[in-house]
Amino acid sequence: MRAIVSTSAKIGFGSPYELNHRELVPFRHDRRCVADFEVLTLACFKQLLGETEEISGRGCGLYFAGAKDTLQLDVDFSNELFDADDRVNALTTMAEGLNPLLPLNKLYNIGLYLAAKEGIECWRHCQYTNHKHADYSALAAAVRDVCSGTVEVGFAVFARASGGFELPQESIGAVGVRVVACNEAGDRTSDAVELSARPQPELLLELQRLHADGGGAELAVELPDGTC
Amino acid sequence: MTKALITGVGAVCPLGWGIDKCWDDTVAGRSGTARLEIVEVGADDCKVAGQVPARNGTGYESSPLRLLDFYRFAETEALAQAGLERESVVRNPRARAAVASHGFAWKIDEFTAACRGKTVNGIDLSEYVRRPQEGAHEGIGADFSERYSGITTACSAGGVAVLEAGEIVRSGLADIVITGGVDANINEVIVAIHSRMGVLTRHNSTPESASRPFDVTHAGFVIAEGAAVLVVESERSVEARGAQPIAELAGWGTAVSTAHLTAGSEGGEIQALAMQRALDSGGASVDDIDYINMHGTSTEDNDISESEGVRKVFGKTAPPVSSTKGVTGHLLGGAGALEAVFGVMAIHTSTLPPTANLNEVDPRCSLDDYIADGARHGPCRGMLTNSFGLAGSNASLLLRQP
Numbered sequence: 204m205r206a207i208v209s210t211s212a213k214i215g216f217g218s219p220y221e222l223n224h225r226e227l228v229p230f231r232h233d234r235r236c237v238a239d240f241e242v243l244t245l246a247c248f249k250q251l252l253g254e255t256e257e258i259s260g261r262g263c264g265l266y267f268a269g270a271k272d273t274l275q276l277d278v279d280f281s282n283e284l285f286d287a288d289d290r291v292n293a294l295t296t297m298a299e300g301l302n303p304l305l306p307l308n309k310l311y312n313i314g315l316y317l318a319a320k321e322g323i324e325c326w327r328h329c330q331y332t333n334h335k336h337a338d339y340s341a342l343a344a345a346v347r348d349v350c351s352g353t354v355e356v357g358f359a360v361f362a363r364a365s366g367g368f369e370l371p372q373e374s375i376g377a378v379g380v381r382v383v384a385c386n387e388a389g390d391r392t393s394d395a396v397e398l399s400a401r402p403q404p405e406l407l408l409e410l411q412r413l414h415a416d417g418g419g420a421e422l423a424v425e426l427p428d429g430t431c
Numbered sequence: 432m433t434k435a436l437i438t439g440v441g442a443v444c445p446l447g448w449g450i451d452k453c454w455d456d457t458v459a460g461r462s463g464t465a466r467l468e469i470v471e472v473g474a475d476d477c478k479v480a481g482q483v484p485a486r487n488g489t490g491y492e493s494s495p496l497r498l499l500d501f502y503r504f505a506e507t508e509a510l511a512q513a514g515l516e517r518e519s520v521v522r523n524p525r526a527r528a529a530v531a532s533h534g535f536a537w538k539i540d541e542f543t544a545a546c547r548g549k550t551v552n553g554i555d556l557s558e559y560v561r562r563p564q565e566g567a568h569e570g571i572g573a574d575f576s577e578r579y580s581g582i583t584t585a586c587s588a589g590g591v592a593v594l595e596a597g598e599i600v601r602s603g604l605a606d607i608v609i610t611g612g613v614d615a616n617i618n619e620v621i622v623a624i625h626s627r628m629g630v631l632t633r634h635n636s637t638p639e640s641a642s643r644p645f646d647v648t649h650a651g652f653v654i655a656e657g658a659a660v661l662v663v664e665s666e667r668s669v670e671a672r673g674a675q676p677i678a679e680l681a682g683w684g685t686a687v688s689t690a691h692l693t694a695g696s697e698g699g700e701i702q703a704l705a706m707q708r709a710l711d712s713g714g715a716s717v718d719d720i721d722y723i724n725m726h727g728t729s730t731e732d733n734d735i736s737e738s739e740g741v742r743k744v745f746g747k748t749a750p751p752v753s754s755t756k757g758v759t760g761h762l763l764g765g766a767g768a769l770e771a772v773f774g775v776m777a778i779h780t781s782t783l784p785p786t787a788n789l790n791e792v793d794p795r796c797s798l799d800d801y802i803a804d805g806a807r808h809g810p811c812r813g814m815l816t817n818s819f820g821l822a823g824s825n826a827s828l829l830l831r832q833p
Contacts, residue, residue, distance in 0.1 A: 325685075329582060
């Protein structure tokens with residue numbers, strides 16, 4: 204069985220900023236850039252949700268990949284992407300004083316909140332932070348759980364700030380992927396990419412390329428041993 | 432669908448190094464929490480922690496890189512029990528790893544000095560000063576490359592990592608998964624933040640009994656550190672190797688709460704959902720469960736809402752429950768894995784560990800049977816272990832006799 208990954212992805216890069224070790228001490232981070240990062244990530248997820256058809260039965264899985272190297276104090280939720288309820292949730296979060304501690308968790312929590320607001324129940328959830336391969340872990344988990352029937356739809360959201368080792372240090376970005384299952388008759392598109400043993404970040408960059416080429420592309424995913 | 436079988440466990444926690452020491456002290460109710468010594472914290476901050484004792488018997492482990500020491504020790508112990516050599520597991524394309532961690536301590540100057548000149552995969556470890564979480568996972572899982580998943584769902588992460596291992600084995604993606612959790616985040620920043628959140632214990636004057644799950648005087652959790660590792664294998668692998676499983680990872684469930692970032696769900700509804708899903712996924716009923724190892728953090732919010740969640744699932748027939756955090760404190764990302772290891776030991780040794788420091792149950796904790804006065808002995812056919820975290824992440828694991 205193969206899974207088709209529809210690249211309903213929103214990709215953005217921007218807000219270059221200088222980074223040094225000292226700036227990562229809590230309470231000293233560049234607020235503006237990290238806020239951009241958060242808005243970008245959540246906007247990506249919102250777009251995926253907005254394009255989701257009604258999900259029945261087993262609901263969805265949400266798989267976040269990202270790094271905790273984004274310590275921040277403030278998030279600008281005045282962005283038009285977020286309505287009043289979103290801002291309330293975000294402010295509640297910030298009132299807990301958790302921002303310097305768990306930025307990725309906060310993103311993740313707001314992601315769950317956005318899903319719940321759309322009436323989508325998350326049956327599986329995970330967030331991955333393992334350097335080069337977090338994106339792969341998140342996508343592989345989404346494909347695995349979709350193919351096993353654990354969830355009906357998988358959302359994998361990949362986020363990067365400060366570039367990690369694989370993206371330019373001055374870049375931030377986010378990519379979201381919706382995963383639905385297909386049967387063996389599902390044809391690959393001309394843009395199909397084998398992911399079976401594919402290290403990241405090629406996946407992220409490939410998604411970026413496909414999206415730049417017009418979006419809506421599909422990736423055929425085959426996990427090792429053809430088990431999914 | 433193949434079974435996911437557990438063939439090895441290992442642990443390091445404030446009680447000591449090695450599963451035998453950790454389990455014996457847990458069963459005996461001997462506390463591992465103590466006055467915080469490895470870092471200096473602010474005047475208003477919590478002064479109690481679960482620190483891992485130094486292996487030479489003097490004081491505590493305080494190396495900025497101790498996280499990797501904890502993990503490697505627990506992993507080595509688990510693999511030895513499973514009868515596996517690490518190198519062969521790493522080389523096995525049908526083997527993976529899924530481990531929870533939230534990263535190194537942030538004593539940045541010390542950390543930088545300790546890392547200088549050391550590399551992993553050609554990358555200067557001092558780079559990880561900038562990204563302590565990624566650095567931890569690089570150190571733990573680099574050998575497995577893309578076959579490694581680093582999991583960071585806050586305090587549920589250890590449980591989520593173990594269920595990830597179950598998903599991987601059950602779906603046929605791998606035959607062997609090394610899983611678990613490790614954290615070594617007792618540092619001035621983490622203690623300060625949690626203190627200001629009001630979630631750490633206020634019993635500074637009695638550090639050995641400061642973690643009091645379900646007790647009428649529970650007043651916050653004791654931050655702790657350590658590692659726990661389990662080896663999860665498919666039936667095919669176990670049979671092929673002639674290995675001896677010690678428990679089955681029979682089911683798991685997750686559920687997410689979006690109501691509040693830090694509080695449990697109202698009435699324990701979401702926690703109940705995670706437990707029910709764990710039972711369902713293992714084809715088990717409430718009658719199959721002889722024990723629940725509770726998340727039991729010793730915060731009022733958790734202890735009350737988790738108890739309500741158990742009551743929603745089990746009704747008046749809830750099995751005996753306990754929280755081993757009374758002696759270990761809260762290992763954060765390592766907690767769920769350590770408590771899964773304790774669940775395996777409960778099944779393997781037919782012993783249900785007590786909740787230390789539970790003298791008078793908070794009347795708002797609604798269950799009838801909190802194990803308080805010593806361990807109980809008798810068969811444990813199946814058990815649940817709960818791991819709940821900030822950011823609305825709840826996980827429950829179902830373990831049973833193999």
